Amino acid sequence: MKRRPADAPAFLDSIVENIPDMVFVKDARQLRFVLFNKAGERLLGYSRKKLLGKNDYDFFPKAQADHFTAKDREVLERRGLLDIPEEPIQTKNGPRVLHTKKIAVRDKSGRPAFLLGISEDITARKELEEALRQKERQLHASQKMEAVGRLAGGVAHEFNNILTGIVSLAGLIRDDAGTPASARADAEQIVESSRRAAAIITRLRTFSRQRERVLALVDLNDIVSRNERLLRAMVGGRVRLEISTTPSLPPVLADADELDQVLVNLCLNARDAISGTGTITVSTCRPSRARACLCVQDTGSGIAPEHQARVFEPFFTTKKSGEGSGLGLATAYGIVKAVGGKLEFDSVPGRTTFRMTLPARRGKAPSAPRPQADGRPRGTETLLLADDEPIVRSSLAKTLRALGYRVLEAADGRQAVRVFRAHRREIDLALLDVVMPVLDGPGAGRRIAALEPRAKILFMTGYAPDAAQAELRRSGAQVLSKPFSPDELARRIRRALDVKRA
Numbered sequence: 001m002k003r004r005p006a007d008a009p010a011f012l013d014s015i016v017e018n019i020p021d022m023v024f025v026k027d028a029r030q031l032r033f034v035l036f037n038k039a040g041e042r043l044l045g046y047s048r049k050k051l052l053g054k055n056d057y058d059f060f061p062k063a064q065a066d067h068f069t070a071k072d073r074e075v076l077e078r079r080g081l082l083d084i085p086e087e088p089i090q091t092k093n094g095p096r097v098l099h100t101k102k103i104a105v106r107d108k109s110g111r112p113a114f115l116l117g118i119s120e121d122i123t124a125r126k127e128l129e130e131a132l133r134q135k136e137r138q139l140h141a142s143q144k145m146e147a148v149g150r151l152a153g154g155v156a157h158e159f160n161n162i163l164t165g166i167v168s169l170a171g172l173i174r175d176d177a178g179t180p181a182s183a184r185a186d187a188e189q190i191v192e193s194s195r196r197a198a199a200i201i202t203r204l205r206t207f208s209r210q211r212e213r214v215l216a217l218v219d220l221n222d223i224v225s226r227n228e229r230l231l232r233a234m235v236g237g238r239v240r241l242e243i244s245t246t247p248s249l250p251p252v253l254a255d256a257d258e259l260d261q262v263l264v265n266l267c268l269n270a271r272d273a274i275s276g277t278g279t280i281t282v283s284t285c286r287p288s289r290a291r292a293c294l295c296v297q298d299t300g301s302g303i304a305p306e307h308q309a310r311v312f313e314p315f316f317t318t319k320k321s322g323e324g325s326g327l328g329l330a331t332a333y334g335i336v337k338a339v340g341g342k343l344e345f346d347s348v349p350g351r352t353t354f355r356m357t358l359p360a361r362r363g364k365a366p367s368a369p370r371p372q373a374d375g376r377p378r379g380t381e382t383l384l385l386a387d388d389e390p391i392v393r394s395s396l397a398k399t400l401r402a403l404g405y406r407v408l409e410a411a412d413g414r415q416a417v418r419v420f421r422a423h424r425r426e427i428d429l430a431l432l433d434v435v436m437p438v439l440d441g442p443g444a445g446r447r448i449a450a451l452e453p454r455a456k457i458l459f460m461t462g463y464a465p466d467a468a469q470a471e472l473r474r475s476g477a478q479v480l481s482k483p484f485s486p487d488e489l490a491r492r493i494r495r496a497l498d499v500k501r502a
Contacts, residue, residue: 022119028112045092075102076112160462161389163483168395171486217251219365244283250360254339265328266296273300293357303347377494381428382406386416388436413439417447434461458496
């Protein structure tokens with residue numbers, strides 16, 4: 001026979017007292033507490049003296065006390081254990097979540113005399129589970145954005161190829177002496193429209209992170225003016241867009257395309273904050289000699305105080321699911337911070353202002369280059385042109401022949417190598433598209449260099465991942481980004497040809 005402790009009731013009391021979970025007992029008639037252990041005191045924040053003899057209505061809000069009482073009555077009226085996996089409770093120490101098990105303690109006649117409850121505090125576990133769910137949602141959002149980024153990069157490549165053909169053909173029509181004046185004006189309009197489309201594609205490449213940061217002196221007024229048409233179309237008819245710029249701003253050192261992205265993101269958020277009609281004001285100013293500033297102000301609902309500390313957090317958004325990723329302001333903040341600037345805001349109902357402030361630099365931001373119909377550098381050398389897009393290859397070949405060059409064409413990298421092998425003594429420059437089927441441009445370039453180490457190569461690309469771009473630059477290769485104007489093509493071809501062979 002097993003030996004029992006000398007004082008069995010005291011031993012059992014000690015066990016109950018040291019159980020790490022809350023243990024409580026209520027009488028079956030009035031549901032008043034008759035027992036509480038130390039863990040219960042710590043959890044609820046009350047001493048046993050205050051708890052014993054009281055019921056739930058003495059400590060908890062009525063709705064919560066009603067819930068507990070209903071569960072207690074359910075336990076007393078049934079046989080067996082009642083398991084409550086999650087039970088929110090408001091304690092003196094704040095809200096908690098409990099996993100509670102309750103059972104009726106019956107007398108010799110089988111009638112319920114007491115209710116025994118054991119509650120485990122699972123608040124930390126629930127918070128961890130929610131944090132993991134949040135991380136999972138962020139991971140899914142990140143993967144989604146990565147997929148969208150890859151799609152954007154692919155779209156950019158395809159559009160840049162199309163635009164290269166359009167710009168080249170329109171340039172040929174515009175510059176042909178036999179083209180009527182009206183048709184020449186139409187062709188110039190096509191070139192200008194294609195240039196605007198190319199600017200949008202550049203933003204796609206920036207968004208997809210498949211474009212390296214290019215720092216240069218930038219005028220914030222130029223950023224505003226070149227985006228005004230896009231912004232007016234974006235904000236729609238119900239929102240008025242006002243532009244106010246300060247003349248003679250000092251330039252800032254930044255990536256102009258990234259600043260375009262910041263401005264567009266800020267205006268998108270401003271538009272979404274306006275319910276009904278309202279006004280968005282885009283302005284520039286010089287808050288000090290050492291800084292230049294771009295502001296976006298809206299007359300929308302404002303940012304709630306409890307959300308303001310999280311505005312720049314990645315994936316944080318107050319929009320409904322599917323209405324936004326929460327990356328716009330985080331991306332803008334990262335772009336501005338990367339070039340030594342600050343992105344700040346203040347918000348009250350009816351007015352929110354975001355300020356992008358950047359260090360001013362000495363010098364003058366370059367003006368946007370304008371196409372020149374005359375004075376293009378020409379030549380009589382033999383060029384190898386390889387591009388898998390027929391319209392691009394055909395239009396570029398016509399442009400180059402109009403400049404006086406002899407052009408040998410290839411539809412992919414492998415064909416380009418075959419053509420070079422057959423004409424290696426004649427070819428002065430190979431113009432290779434980076435992305436081609438069968439054999440890509442860099443691969444074809446390596447094979448051409450193996451055949452002729454002193455061969456001159458100029459790569460064209462509408463889209464290339466950062467790694468490929470970096471590898472090309474490390475090798476000393478020259479890269480021409482699509483779409484390009486006939487003027488730029490003529491200059492880059494001539495520059496590549498005039499480089500002295502080692």
